[in-house]
Amino acid sequence: MLTYLIRRIAIIIPTLFFVSIIIFGLQQLLPGDPALALAGEERDPQVIAFLRHKYHLDEPLPVRYGLWLGGVLHGDLGESIRINKPVLDLVLEKLPVTAELAGMAILVALLIGIPAGVISAVKNGTFIDYGANVFALWGLSTPNFWLGFLLILLFSVDLGVLPASGFVPPGEDLGQNLATLVMPAFVLGNAIAAVMMRHTRSAMLQVLSADYVRTARAKGLEERTVVLKHGLRNALIPVVTLGALEFGQLLSGAVLTEQVFTIPGFGKLIVDAVFNRDYAVVQGVVLCTATAFIVLNLCADIAYFLVNPRLRA
Amino acid sequence: MTAIPVDAATSAPELPDDRPWRRALRRLVRRRGAMVGLSAVLFFVLIAIFAPYVAPYSPVATDWGAVRKAPSLAHWLGTDEIGRDVLSRVIFGARASLMAGVVSVLISLSLGVPLGLLSGYVGGFLDGLLMRIVDAMLACPFLILAIALAAFLGPNLTNAMIAIGISAMPAFVRLTRAQTLATKVEDYVEAAKAVGNPHHRIVLRHILPNILAPIMVQATLAIAAAIIAEASLSFLGLGQQPPAPSWGSMLNTAKNFLSQAPWMAWWPGAAIFVVVLSFNLLGDGLRDALDPKHK
Numbered sequence: 001m002l003t004y005l006i007r008r009i010a011i012i013i014p015t016l017f018f019v020s021i022i023i024f025g026l027q028q029l030l031p032g033d034p035a036l037a038l039a040g041e042e043r044d045p046q047v048i049a050f051l052r053h054k055y056h057l058d059e060p061l062p063v064r065y066g067l068w069l070g071g072v073l074h075g076d077l078g079e080s081i082r083i084n085k086p087v088l089d090l091v092l093e094k095l096p097v098t099a100e101l102a103g104m105a106i107l108v109a110l111l112i113g114i115p116a117g118v119i120s121a122v123k124n125g126t127f128i129d130y131g132a133n134v135f136a137l138w139g140l141s142t143p144n145f146w147l148g149f150l151l152i153l154l155f156s157v158d159l160g161v162l163p164a165s166g167f168v169p170p171g172e173d174l175g176q177n178l179a180t181l182v183m184p185a186f187v188l189g190n191a192i193a194a195v196m197m198r199h200t201r202s203a204m205l206q207v208l209s210a211d212y213v214r215t216a217r218a219k220g221l222e223e224r225t226v227v228l229k230h231g232l233r234n235a236l237i238p239v240v241t242l243g244a245l246e247f248g249q250l251l252s253g254a255v256l257t258e259q260v261f262t263i264p265g266f267g268k269l270i271v272d273a274v275f276n277r278d279y280a281v282v283q284g285v286v287l288c289t290a291t292a293f294i295v296l297n298l299c300a301d302i303a304y305f306l307v308n309p310r311l312r313a
Numbered sequence: 314m315t316a317i318p319v320d321a322a323t324s325a326p327e328l329p330d331d332r333p334w335r336r337a338l339r340r341l342v343r344r345r346g347a348m349v350g351l352s353a354v355l356f357f358v359l360i361a362i363f364a365p366y367v368a369p370y371s372p373v374a375t376d377w378g379a380v381r382k383a384p385s386l387a388h389w390l391g392t393d394e395i396g397r398d399v400l401s402r403v404i405f406g407a408r409a410s411l412m413a414g415v416v417s418v419l420i421s422l423s424l425g426v427p428l429g430l431l432s433g434y435v436g437g438f439l440d441g442l443l444m445r446i447v448d449a450m451l452a453c454p455f456l457i458l459a460i461a462l463a464a465f466l467g468p469n470l471t472n473a474m475i476a477i478g479i480s481a482m483p484a485f486v487r488l489t490r491a492q493t494l495a496t497k498v499e500d501y502v503e504a505a506k507a508v509g510n511p512h513h514r515i516v517l518r519h520i521l522p523n524i525l526a527p528i529m530v531q532a533t534l535a536i537a538a539a540i541i542a543e544a545s546l547s548f549l550g551l552g553q554q555p556p557a558p559s560w561g562s563m564l565n566t567a568k569n570f571l572s573q574a575p576w577m578a579w580w581p582g583a584a585i586f587v588v589v590l591s592f593n594l595l596g597d598g599l600r601d602a603l604d605p606k607h608k
Contacts, residue, residue, distance in 0.1 A: 011448075018449030029465040137597075141590035143541055145548050145564060146582030149571060157572045164571075252456030256545055260568065270457065271549055274464040286461050290452040297452075 008301055012294055019290045020072065023283050024065050030279070038081060038279065077287065078280030080273070087284035090269060097167060098265035101188065101257070102250050104181055108189025109196050109246075114232075114239070116193070117200025121208060122227055132197060139194025144187055144253050148260035151183045165262035184261045188253045192246050199242045203235035210234075237307050244300030251289050337526070340602035347598020353591035361407040368401035372558045381574040391576040394566060402558040403580050409559035410588065413474050413543035413552070414536040420478025421485050422532060428482075429489025430516050434497055443486065450483040459542055463551040470543075470559070473552040477542045481535055488531050492524035499523075526603040533599055537592035544585050560585050 030037045035052040051057070056064050071078070077087035120132035156164035162183055168176040207213060208231050216230045217223075255267030262268075266285065273281035341347055360367055369389075376396035384391045390399040432443040450458070462476035496502060497520060505519045546552035547561025555562060560581040567577035 011445075014445040015448040015452060018446050019452055022449055022453065023461075026461055026465050029462070137590060137593055141537070141586055141593050143544055143564075143582060143585050143589070145545070145568075146578070146585060149564070149568065149578045149582065152571055153575050153578070157575070248451075248454035248457075251454045255456060255460065256548065259549065270460060274460060274549075274551065279465070282461050282464055286453055286457055289454055289457055290449075293452045293454065 004305060005302065008298060012298060015294060016291065019287070019294070020069055021065070023287050023290070024068055026283060026286070027279060028061075037277065072287065077284035080278050080281050082273075082276040082278045087280050090281060091266070091284055091288050094264065094266045094269045097263060098251075098254050098258070098267065100170070100177075101181055101184055101254060101263060101265060104185035105188035105192065105250060105253075106243075108185050109192035109243075111193075112189070113193035113196025114200050114236075117197040117239075118204055118227065118232055118235075120197065120201045121204030124205060132201070136194040136197045139190050139197075142190065144191065144256045145260045147190060148183065148187045148257060151187065152260075155183060165260075167261075167263045167265075180261075180263075184257045184263060187260070188250065188257045191253060192243075192249060195246055195249070196239065196243060199239045200235060203238050204231055207231045207235045237304065241300045241304040244296050247296050248289075248293055251293075337602045341598055344598040344601060346594045347602070350591040350594030350596075350598060353587060354595060357407050357411060357588050357591070360404055361411050364405045364408060368398075368404040370398040370401040372397065372402045372405035373556045374398070381570060381577075383574075384576055390580045391574065393563070393577050394570055394574070399563075399577060399580055402563055403560070403584050406558040406560045406563060406581060406584065407588070409470060409547070409553045409557070410540050410543060410561075410585065413470065413477065414540040414592070416474045417477035417481060417539040417543070418532050418535045420475065421481040421535060422528070424479070425482040425485025426489050426521075426528065429486040430493055430521065432486065433490040433493025434512070434516055434520065440490070444490070447483040447486050450480075451487075453480075455480050455538075456542060456545055459546060460549065460551060463546055468551045468554065470547075470553045470557075473543055473546045476546070477539050480542075481539060484535070485528070485531065488527060489524065492527055493520055496520050496523050530596055530600045530603060533592055533596035537589045537596065540585065540589055540592070 027034060033048075034055070035048045035057050038051050038055065039048050056067050059067070068078075075088055077091070079086055080090055083090065116132045116135060120129045123129050152164045155162040163176075163180050165180075167180050170177040204227075208227070213226060213230050216226045221230075251266070254265060255270060257263070258265045258267035259271055266289075270282060270285040273279075273285070374397065376392065379388065379392045379396040381394055382388055382392045382396075388398050388400065390403065392398055393402070428443060432440045453461075459473075459476040459480040462479060463473050466472035466476060493516075502515060502519050505515050510519070543552055543559070544561035544564070547559045548565045550562075550565060553559035553562050555566075563581040564578060567574070567581070570577055
């Protein structure tokens with residue numbers, strides 16, 4: 001166990017190192033003088049000289065990388081040139097909003113994807129299985145933002161039952177908070193539900209043909225018990241760990257969903273930063289998402305290792 | 314021991330051509346979903362090529378007398394906020410979307426396949442180094458990396474395609490490497506080495522042709538993802554720039570007129586959905602047809 005953990009954590013260090021190089025390298029893609037790009041509309045030579053000195057643009061590239069990495073390791077992701085706030089503060093400010101949206105989206109994905117996958121596997125080859133596969137293809141092919149528009153048209157414009165945009169913090173009004181997040185969570189959870197359904201279906205098909213399931217049936221157990229207790233419990237192990245890999249998709253989807261529903265979260269932060277040419281914020285957001293993704297994958301791998309006795313043998 | 318008469322051997326009935334590719338093609342043709350997907354893809358390709366002949370109006374021609382008009386006989390899918398014909402823009406928008414899908418995947422393939430072959434075939438330190446870089450790229454969520462790349466490169470369709478191509482590349486490196494690792498220990502590769510073939514010949518003539526099937530499947534599915542990514546970047550204003558039409562940028566404009574002119578949002582979104590669904594159906598069909606376990 002300890003050897004596995006050490007080996008797994010050892011792989012993370014070079015990965016994080018290369019993530020930092022990629023993110024630092026993004027700034028080098030800026031055409032022309034980075035100081036001019038950072039200054040935006042400002043053309044005052046003093047301001048440009050100040051920016052060049054502040055961001056060490058007059059230093060050689062490896063020195064700049066070292067300084068930037070040193071700052072990152074001390075929790076300094078730079079400062080937003082538009083909002084004049086540390087990037088880390090901005091990220092931490094927006095994180096709870098996106099985390100709530102992502103949590104609700106995962107709930108939607110689990111509630112739709114897992115039952116659909118189980119039913120599809122149990123009814124393999126029937127019309128129901130075909131319908132579930134059509135649902136999965138629909139979920140994978142529908143652009144998030146378009147589905148958002150369709151839901152707004154139906155539930156906000158035509159029926160007038162849900163707010164089309166905005167966000168109310170849960171501490172302020174929980175009912176209103178949930179009302180603002182129902183549609184975005186469905187939009188975001190829909191595509192992940194389709195992936196979950198496919199994973200669950202294939203894992204269940206594999207488990208249901210295993211010898212121990214045949215034995216459970218031969219003992220005369222009810223089909224419901226066989227499917228839920230012997231089938232689903234074992235099939236869920238790979239599904240949950242594979243689900244962790246969908247975290248990236250969740251964050252990518254959140255960018256678009258937050259834009260459609262005007263939710264002031266992580267996704268909106270990066271899009272606004274792009275248009276404000278606030279490059280430190282863009283780098284900070286990418287760094288935080290990549291680090292979160294790596295840590296989550298580590299947790300998923302460890303969880304898989306812990307719950308799967310065959311790996312421990 | 315009886316000798317086989319020469320005429321009997323030559324007159325034996327010819328075996329049907331049963332090469333793996335032909336078997337896969339036969340299996341693909343039998344899959345209704347894949348054929349529907351292929352037909353729809355071909356339909357959109359033809360629409361994109363012949364857009365100037367098919368579209369009833371110019372995609373950029375404005376008509377201030379027909380601003381935000383609902384679908385009618387004159388404008389089948391309605392008009393937008395400055396009186397441009399939505400149908401014509403959807404038709405011309407197919408060019409940007411399909412081009413972005415194909416070009417992005419070509420970029421991913423041209424970078425990812427050689428790197429994957431190199432990594433898998435050479436192995437050792439180079440493999441470890443390349444895999445850590447790929448891990449690092451995979452750790453950055455696909456669209457967020459594409460947004461960041463497009464933001465730093467500058468917002469236009471070419472840079473969006475480059476951003477999507479680079480962001481989608483790691484999946485091809487991983488896939489090609491895994492296939493190369495499995496193939497390089499096959500007997501026929503060992504035999505090719507034993508007779509003294511140079512490394513480049515072994516890789517290009519003996520390994521690459523045998524790993525093309527899964528790469529093709531991945532490429533088809535990646536086109537679908539790239540089309541959605543291009544639409545997403547254009548929706549955010551980082552792809553095709555106005556007034557040139559693209560489905561994503563049409564949806565970006567439509568979001569400001571959802572209650573007054575919902576048709577501005579319906580059709581470009583439906584076009585993205587249908588073309589992505591078609592590529593997914595085709596990709597799924599190809600995967601099943603090329604998998605020897607599926608009969």
